[in-house]
Amino acid sequence: MEPHRPETPHTPPPSLWPVGFAVGVAVLLLGLIVGWGIVLLGALLTVGFGFLWVRDVVEGTPTAPAAPEPPPPQGIGAAPVPARQAEAALPAMDEEEIHRYPRNVFLEGATLGLGALIGGIVTVPALGFAVLPAFVDQEPQGSDLGPLENFPEGEWRVATFLEDPEHGEVSRRTAFVRHNGDLNGVPSFTIISNRCAHLGCPTQPQGSLNEEDSEEIEVEHGTVTLIPTNPSGFTCPCHGGAYSIEGNRTAGPPVRALDRYEFSIRDGHLWIGKAYSVGEVEGEGKDARIKKYHRFYPGEHVDGIQQILYPFPAPNL
Ligand code: FES
The missing domain is CATH 2.102.10.10 (Rieske [2Fe-2S] iron-sulphur domain)
Structure with a gap:
């Protein structure tokens, strides 16, 4: 008889849409300096990737708390071990080791961080050029x-x-x-x-x-x-x-x-x-x-x- 597999909840897979979204925002900001064609391209990328990202988040929202992973088999042909015995067989772990982040949370954080970094690289110099002249003595142009x-x-x-x-x-x-x-x-x-x-x-x-x-x-x-x-x-x-x-x-x-x-x-x-x-x-x-x-x-x-x-x-x- 097939062993009973616990039903795992659907969690959102790691996604690259946030990276695309961040790149779109960066292109849009760059366009404010370079020209309206680039602004349009940035807006399209931002809206497109933003839509895909939101769709993934909405469709992939978990509806139940995650069940714990079943313990791995001990080897080929190994006899099933009762849950309580298996727990006892594991080495004792302290609180810090047990508290881990799932991989998708890590990837989401990393992509958002990367997006923020790209946005910062593009935005900070542009803002600097826009604001700095107000504080600097300037010769009349022309x-x-x-x-x-x-x-x-x-x-x-x-x-x-x-x-x-x-x-x-x-x-x-x-x-x-x-x-x-x-x-x-x-x-x-x-x-x-x-x-x-x-x-x-x-x-x-x-x-x-x-x-x-x-x-x-x-x-x-x-x-x-x-x-x-x-x-x-x-x-x-x-x-x-x-x-x-x-x-x-x-x-x-x-x-x-x-x-x-x-x-x-x-x-x-x-x-x-x-x-x-x-x-x-x-x-x-x-x-x-x-x-x-x-x-x-x-x-x-x-x-x-x-x-x-x-x-x-x-x-x-
Ligand atoms: S028409 Fe060719 S350079 Fe003016």
């Missing part, structure tokens, strides 16, 4: 383009300036600058990068340059050159790329609009700030609605289905 009087309302200037004065002339860049008039009581500017969004050639204003009226302005960190122009758009000499007056692509191989620069007004001067990439511009001048992204290399899509091929923005632009 470059001075000179007094506002040099930018008459409604007119364009081709400006060349040092993007990073510490690196000198190698950081000289060109941008197309237009004063749009006031917006909410503050001067509004359109500042478009001349770098083609196809392969990075320098684009040109479609129209004449008034070199005779060009100005050289001395600012704190070098010289700024301003050349008046009256363009109808911008063109690229390399492969025929063409852009509208707001920098939208109108023809040729470029994959997006021309990049733009942030700006600020300080002590009556126009300062050029960080560059960013643009998917498309709707409207004009100070009423323009700009689809703004982190700065990507030329040739990289920032919107549409192709953007999934370029999850990371350019690190040093």
Whole structure:
């Protein structure tokens, strides 16, 4: 006759879902620094693995306390030993040895610990970079383009300036600058990068340059050159790329609009700030609605289905 086997309760097996969940959270946090594509990936991983983890926990919750393991047989053909005799045959164990954790508890603790470690490694530096600048004296970012009087309302200037004065002339860049008039009581500017969004050639204003009226302005960190122009758009000499007056692509191989620069007004001067990439511009001048992204290399899509091929923005632009 089959010996009677005591029914053991169902306990949840060791699971790797918590590790996946922790990795998802780490990817999500990383995405907050890198870009929205990574945030989406992290959110999907977190929700997916979180769901699987919760499902395992709910389905695997034990309904009765665990029964003790039957004593192992003493050898092949050994006669069954009565329970009381077997207990007596075991060497005496002190309280500490008897109190053991089951393996699944250990694995669960280990995976949660690993997840916390990964989350910490990703989160602490990000928080540091986010919070530390508030406690550190900072030089004003960007470059001075000179007094506002040099930018008459409604007119364009081709400006060349040092993007990073510490690196000198190698950081000289060109941008197309237009004063749009006031917006909410503050001067509004359109500042478009001349770098083609196809392969990075320098684009040109479609129209004449008034070199005779060009100005050289001395600012704190070098010289700024301003050349008046009256363009109808911008063109690229390399492969025929063409852009509208707001920098939208109108023809040729470029994959997006021309990049733009942030700006600020300080002590009556126009300062050029960080560059960013643009998917498309709707409207004009100070009423323009700009689809703004982190700065990507030329040739990289920032919107549409192709953007999934370029999850990371350019690190040093
Ligand atoms: S680099 Fe401008 S069109 Fe190719």
